[in-house]
Amino acid sequence: MGAILFILSANAMAFAQQRSNRDVNRNKQKPASDSTIIVRDSTSNSMGLDAKVDYVAKDSIRFDLRNKKVFLYNEAVIDYQKIKLEAADVKIHFTENLLLAEGVIDSAGKLVGKPIFTEDGQVYKSKFMKYNYSSKKAFIKEVFTEDGEGFMHGKTIKKLSNESINVSEGSFTTCNNEEHPHFEFRYKKSKVIPNSKVVTGPAYLVIEEVPTPLFIPFGLFPSKQGQRSGIIIPTYGESTTRGIYLENGGYYWAINDYLDLKLTGDVYTYGSWSLKALTNYVKKYKYRGSLNLTYAINKERDSEAARKDFAFRWSHQQDAKARPNGRFTADVNIVSSQYNVYNPTSTNDYLSSTFQSGVSYQTKIAGKHSLTLNASHSQNTQTKMVNITLPEISFSVNRIYPFRKKDKVSGLKWYDNISINYTLNAKNTINMPDSLLFKPGFVGKMRNGLNQNIPISLPIKLLKYFNLTTSINVKDRVYFSSLKKTTKFELDEDNNFIPTVVTDTVSGVNNIFEYSLSTGLTTTIYGMLNFKKGPIRAIRHVFKPSISLSYTPDFSADKWGYYDYIYTDLAHTQKEKYSRFENYIYGGPTNSESGRINFSFSNNLEMKVPSRKDTITGIKKVVLIESLTINASYDLTKDSINWSPISISGRTTLFKKLTINYASTW
Numbered sequence: 001m002g003a004i005l006f007i008l009s010a011n012a013m014a015f016a017q018q019r020s021n022r023d024v025n026r027n028k029q030k031p032a033s034d035s036t037i038i039v040r041d042s043t044s045n046s047m048g049l050d051a052k053v054d055y056v057a058k059d060s061i062r063f064d065l066r067n068k069k070v071f072l073y074n075e076a077v078i079d080y081q082k083i084k085l086e087a088a089d090v091k092i093h094f095t096e097n098l099l100l101a102e103g104v105i106d107s108a109g110k111l112v113g114k115p116i117f118t119e120d121g122q123v124y125k126s127k128f129m130k131y132n133y134s135s136k137k138a139f140i141k142e143v144f145t146e147d148g149e150g151f152m153h154g155k156t157i158k159k160l161s162n163e164s165i166n167v168s169e170g171s172f173t174t175c176n177n178e179e180h181p182h183f184e185f186r187y188k189k190s191k192v193i194p195n196s197k198v199v200t201g202p203a204y205l206v207i208e209e210v211p212t213p214l215f216i217p218f219g220l221f222p223s224k225q226g227q228r229s230g231i232i233i234p235t236y237g238e239s240t241t242r243g244i245y246l247e248n249g250g251y252y253w254a255i256n257d258y259l260d261l262k263l264t265g266d267v268y269t270y271g272s273w274s275l276k277a278l279t280n281y282v283k284k285y286k287y288r289g290s291l292n293l294t295y296a297i298n299k300e301r302d303s304e305a306a307r308k309d310f311a312f313r314w315s316h317q318q319d320a321k322a323r324p325n326g327r328f329t330a331d332v333n334i335v336s337s338q339y340n341v342y343n344p345t346s347t348n349d350y351l352s353s354t355f356q357s358g359v360s361y362q363t364k365i366a367g368k369h370s371l372t373l374n375a376s377h378s379q380n381t382q383t384k385m386v387n388i389t390l391p392e393i394s395f396s397v398n399r400i401y402p403f404r405k406k407d408k409v410s411g412l413k414w415y416d417n418i419s420i421n422y423t424l425n426a427k428n429t430i431n432m433p434d435s436l437l438f439k440p441g442f443v444g445k446m447r448n449g450l451n452q453n454i455p456i457s458l459p460i461k462l463l464k465y466f467n468l469t470t471s472i473n474v475k476d477r478v479y480f481s482s483l484k485k486t487t488k489f490e491l492d493e494d495n496n497f498i499p500t501v502v503t504d505t506v507s508g509v510n511n512i513f514e515y516s517l518s519t520g521l522t523t524t525i526y527g528m529l530n531f532k533k534g535p536i537r538a539i540r541h542v543f544k545p546s547i548s549l550s551y552t553p554d555f556s557a558d559k560w561g562y563y564d565y566i567y568t569d570l571a572h573t574q575k576e577k578y579s580r581f582e583n584y585i586y587g588g589p590t591n592s593e594s595g596r597i598n599f600s601f602s603n604n605l606e607m608k609v610p611s612r613k614d615t616i617t618g619i620k621k622v623v624l625i626e627s628l629t630i631n632a633s634y635d636l637t638k639d640s641i642n643w644s645p646i647s648i649s650g651r652t653t654l655f656k657k658l659t660i661n662y663a664s665t666w
Contacts, residue, residue, distance in 0.1 A: 054079040057090075068094040075113065076101075087129075088113020097134035103127060122146075125178070126157075136161050150174050150233050152198070153184070165192035170200070172219065174233045183207045183236035187219060207236055207244075229254045232264060241300045242342070243269030250276075258282050266343075271299040271306065274343060289316035289330070298342040309339040326363035333357050337381045337434055353382045371395050379434065386437060389429040397422040418458050426450040427585055444505070450478040451586040462521075470519040477512040477587075481505050482580040485566045497570050512562055512581060514555060514589050520548035535609055537619060542604040549597050551636070555589035562589045595636035603628040626651045 055061070059074035072078075072090040087101035101115040117124045128141040138159035145152050155169035166189070173184035183206065190200035200219035205212045220231070234249025250264030262278040274296035282288040292313040299306040316330040333355050344350035357377040365371055374392040379385065404416040428448035436442055454474040462468050484504045489497040527541040556563040556577060565575040581588035604625060611620035628650035635642045649663040 070094075084118040085115070086117075087115040097132050099129075099131045099133060101129045131159075136163075144178050151176060151178075151181070153181070154190075163194050165194075166190075167192065171206070172198070172200075172203075172233065174235055180209070185216075185219060185233070186211075190219070228252075232262070234264075234266075239268065241270075242272045242298070243301065245269070245272075248276075258284075266296075268299075270301050271297070272342070273297055285319050286322045287316060287318045287328075289314070294339075294343065296339070296343050298338070307338060307342075309336040309342065311335045311339050311343070325367065326361070328361045330359045331357060332359065332377070334377060334379070335381075337379075337384050340381070353380055355379050355381070369395070369397050384434050385431065386434045387429065387431045388437075389427060391426070391428060393424070393426040395424040414458075414460055417460070418456065420457075421453075421455045423453045424450070425452075425586075429585065447585045448480060449585045452476040452478075466521055466523045468519065468521050471517070473516050473518075475514040477514075477581075477584075477589075479510045479512070479581060479584055481507050482510050483578075483582065484580070485564070485578055487566050487568065489570050499568055499570075501566060510581070512589055516550065516552040518548065518550040520546060522546040536607055537610065538608040540606045540608070544600075544602040546600045546602075547597065549595075551595040552590060552593065554591070554593035556591035560589070563591065593637050597634040597636065599630075599632045599634075601630045623653060626653060 055072065055076070055078045057072040057074055057076045062071040062073070063069075064071070070092040074088060076085075076087055076090040078085045078090070085099075085101060088104045089102055091100040092098070093100070101117075103111045103114040106112050111127065115126050115129045117126075117129065122145065124140070124143055124145045126140045126143040129138065130140075131138040136159075138157070140157040140159070141155070143152075143154045143157050151173050152167075153171045153173070154167040157168075158166045160166070168189060169186075170190050171181070171184040171186045173181045175181040175183055185200075185203045186206050187200040187203040190198055192198050197220060203216050203219045205214040230252055232248065232250045232252055234246035236244075236246060238244050245266060245268040247266045248264045249266075250262070253261040253263070255261060259281050260279060262276075264276045264278075266272070266274045266276075274294060277293045278290065280288075280290045290313075292311070294309075294311040296309045296311075297306050298309055312332065312334045314330055314332040316328065318328050320327070334357055335355060340349045340352070355378070359375040361373045363371050372394040374394075375390045376392070377389075378387045399419050399421050401416065401419055403418055404412070408416065426449070428446055430442065430446045432442065432445060452475065454476075456472045456474070458470045460468045460470075482505075484506050486502050486504070488500045488502055490500060492498050523545065525543040525545070527543070529539045529541075531537055556579075562581065563577050563579055565577055568574045568576050577591070579588040579591065604623075604627060607622050607624060608619050609622055610618060612618075614620055628648070630646065630648050632646045633644045635644070646666040647663065648666070650661070652660045652662075654660065
């Protein structure tokens with residue numbers, strides 16, 4: 001700052017020599033309050049300066065050459081490199097090496113244009129400032145500045161030549177009210193060590209200008225730029241239901257450049273309190289995330305009961321380049337049902353009633369087989385129902401040819417074309433009120449199971465023109481319990497026996513095996529009729545017949561053991577079949593036999609006619625029938641009426657714009 005004054009003084013003297021006495025007298029006679037003239041000047045690099053100095057005053061700049069003084073009136077601004085000074089009235093005393101800046105009283109009796117000093121982004125506001133640019137000492141009255149997450153006040157400040165600052169009658173607060181903060185820690189003396197710390201003597205808490213008994217023997221506040229450890233000053237307020245409070249006070253620990261920890265708490269006069277822990281972590285080019293834990297005791301006025309609430313939030317993102325074949329992500333948001341009523345972190349949290357979480361890991365095995373592991377959670381704070389799925393596993397194997405030699409592409413035998421796919425899904429889930437979670441017996445209410453699918457396919461070429469495809473789909477389910485139903489008979493008021501079905505869960509591993517078969521035969525027949533004369537040159541007919549067979553056994557038969565019976569009458573003459581795995585997570589086996597032969601005949605009809613627009617062939621194609629299909633099926637398992645209705649459908653386009661669809665059933 002001393003450099004500014006030296007530069008300004010040199011420029012002022014040079015500039016003053018070019019002014020006449022008439023200019024000086026004119027400036028003396030012009031009142032500052034009536035002025036709308038902006039006087040601007042600057043130094044130049046030709047004077048050997050490190051950078052240009054700009055200074056401007058809205059009214060005027062007056063030079064007193066005899067006493068070696070310069071006066072800047074009305075909204076004076078001095079700019080040099082990273083330093084900026086603004087004030088209503090600035091005076092420079094060259095003989096004393098002093099710079100004085102202060103505000104002025106306007107016509108309404110209000111002090112305006114108070115000095116504002118900015119250096120490297122740090123802003124200091126005061127009522128009066130005196131600076132010696134030779135000794136680099138300063139004297140400032142009633143200063144206000146923002147420091148980190150707090151604000152510092154000082155009645156009298158002395159800046160020493162070693163850049164340290166002594167403060168008399170100061171305070172520290174997180175309230176941004178400059179004139180009258182709602183709360184603050186006051187102290188008689190403090191010392192500010194630039195870019196290091198602020199050390200104070202005994203300090204006490206003041207709320208709404210009322211001193212409180214909360215007292216500390218000394219204060220230590222960090223003032224470093226960037227990440228730094230230090231005390232977090234709480235915010236003050238009042239809640240109608242929980243009383244006067246101090247919120248989010250605690251300590252921030254900057255562990256290193258990749259990890260930090262923030263410990264804060266809240267306290268309320270009616271008995272509520274909370275503890276919070278927040279950590280952020282990052283590993284460059286690998287991952288980043290945050291973990292937030294909160295435990296709270298919430299108690300309202302005139303209420304003896306206290307409620308325990310909690311929140312668990314975790315966010316984790318992995319860099320896409322860290323592991324190309326594997327990716328882990330997490331977005332967890334679990335709260336108790338009343339947590340956001342008392343402790344919302346945002347308006348959206350307070351208004352939301354549904355919260356969801358998800359943790360996922362995806363990877364490739366052998367570079368081609370997919371494995372996904374998931375865990376999820378959802379809850380509704382209004383219904384208080386919680387759904388948790390942990391874990392959920394999905395694994396799939398790409399199509400493989402077990403009998404084909406590696407890299408063999410020609411001379412294939414029929415068995416070389418046998419292909420197998422494989423998928424596995426496993427899940428464990430529970431859906432229940434949050435009050436019953438982790439209570440005795442909740443494990444027995446979990447729904448879980450494992451489901452495997454193995455499709456096997458064999459395509460064969462018959463007689464060069466026919467395609468025969470046979471498929472076997474094998475499904476296997478594994479459950480760790482089954483249902484057992486019994487019927488109890490109780491007498492009603494009229495002495496009649498009323499049956500009541502009782503369902504019990506029987507533990508044990510159960511393997512449910514299912515399969516189905518299908519085969520299909522298709523071919524394509526082309527017919528062409530050419531004409532040497534006439535408007536039609538050719539008619540082309542494409543005929544695609546196909547026949548397929550599908551069959552699924554009846555897995556409710558007694559030999560499989562997947563179904564059981566309950567008696568519906570007291571004499572045990574009537575019984576009803578039920579699945580031992582009904583409503584299970586992957587369902588139960590089919591309870592009826594099915595077998596069907598399907599027939600399909602598809603036809604396309606086109607003709608070729610002369611065209612003058614086609615300059616290459618002179619022929620254009622006209623579609624008469626795009627798709628005329630006849631479908632029918634025969635049910636192998638019925639005793640009678642085995643044939644299904646025959647359906648006919650087709651489509652034709654006229655004039656390239658009008659499409660006609662038609663269908664009939666016989």
